[in-house]
Amino acid sequence: MGSLQDRVIIITGAASGIGLATAKAALKEGANVLGVDVVAEPPASLSEINAGSDTDCHFSYHACDLTKATSPAEVLATCQSTFGGRIDVLFNIAGVMDHHGSIDTVTDYDWERCMAINVTAPVKLMREVIPAMRDQQQGVIVNMASRAGLSGAAAGVAYTASKHAIIGVTKNVAWRFRDENIRCIAVCPGGVGDTAIVSSVDPGSFDKEAMAKTMPIINAVYRQRNENFKAMMPEELAETLMFLVGEGSKRITGAVIPIDDGWSTI
Numbered sequence: 600m601g602s603l604q605d606r607v608i609i610i611t612g613a614a615s616g617i618g619l620a621t622a623k624a625a626l627k628e629g630a631n632v633l634g635v636d637v638v639a640e641p642p643a644s645l646s647e648i649n650a651g652s653d654t655d656c657h658f659s660y661h662a663c664d665l666t667k668a669t670s671p672a673e674v675l676a677t678c679q680s681t682f683g684g685r686i687d688v689l690f691n692i693a694g695v696m697d698h699h700g701s702i703d704t705v706t707d708y709d710w711e712r713c714m715a716i717n718v719t720a721p722v723k724l725m726r727e728v729i730p731a732m733r734d735q736q737q738g739v740i741v742n743m744a745s746r747a748g749l750s751g752a753a754a755g756v757a758y759t760a761s762k763h764a765i766i767g768v769t770k771n772v773a774w775r776f777r778d779e780n781i782r783c784i785a786v787c788p789g790g791v792g793d794t795a796i797v798s799s800v801d802p803g804s805f806d807k808e809a810m811a812k813t814m815p816i817i818n819a820v821y822r823q824r825n826e827n828f829k830a831m832m833p834e835e836l837a838e839t840l841m842f843l844v845g846e847g848s849k850r851i852t853g854a855v856i857p858i859d860d861g862w863s864t865i
């Protein structure tokens with residue numbers, strides 16, 4: 600039996616990177632997972648886990664653009680019709696980065712896209728799942744923030760604002776529902792290797808002048824470390840996320856948790 604046996608878990612961004620690793624980790628722990636992503640088909644590796652697992656886990660997939668007005672309600676309906684009425688855990692992981700634009704160069708496209716995908720979509724999905732969690736008097740929501748949610752020197756203004764915003768939402772949800780056994784946590788990873796986040800932007804359109812102010816900080820944190828330093832992999836991050844939705848963390852709510860090899864200390 601896995602530590603998340605029979606829990607019903609929604610994971611956005613499940614087709615790639617951190618969301619994919621989280622879906623695999625949850626399946627290994629015996630969960631019933633609904634993966635959600637804008638990508639049409641889930642990676643084959645997810646279905647293989649489903650078939651080959653020694654825990655009795657189940658995987659289902661719902662392709663949708665989470666910024667579409669009808670998507671959040673469709674995700675909830677799909678999850679409930681697939682796995683019954685419960686929603687035990689929501690991982691809001693889907694996200695995009697920006698082109699590092701500062702306030703004088705940020706495009707409407709980057710601002711609106713970062714806010715729509717990184718803030719508005721998770722907010723609307725939380726609004727959908729909270730009634731089920733209140734009926735159960737139980738639930739955990741993990742929102743994917745970033746080092747850029749704690750710092751002004753890690754990304755462009757649009758991404759930075761979106762990740763600060765999701766942290767504020769997290770705290771509000773945690774406080775509002777703390778007496779109903781519904782927890783809400785934000786995580787703030789530093790750099791994570793082996794994801795496709797850079798493909799969410801056009802590499803030719805970065806604001807190089809703004810980047811020149813930020814990259815020395817990031818380089819100091821990551822590139823100038825000792826030669827044995829290895830970037831954090833999505834699978835390592837997923838292990839921490841499993842802890843955060845499990846029994847061992849039942850007193851943690853409203854927390855904003857850096858997972859960044861100490862970057863948050865500067």
Ligand SMILES: NC(=O)c1ccc[n+]([C@@H]2O[C@H](COP(=O)([O-])OP(=O)(O)OC[C@H]3O[C@@H](n4cnc5c(N)ncnc54)[C@H](O)[C@@H]3O)[C@@H](O)[C@H]2O)c1
Nearest residue numbers: 612615616617636637664665693694745790791794795796
């Ligand atoms: N990679 C990093 O270094 C890092 C660091 C801190 C935080 N994060 C955050 O982690 C999350 C996951 O990023 P990742 O690095 O795994 O990137 P990724 O690109 O590998 O995964 C993001 C997933 O989100 C999906 N997605 C994007 N827009 C969507 C939409 N409108 N509807 C549905 N799905 C959509 C993508 O298709 C993709 O599968 C993001 O929120 C990102 O901001 C990443």
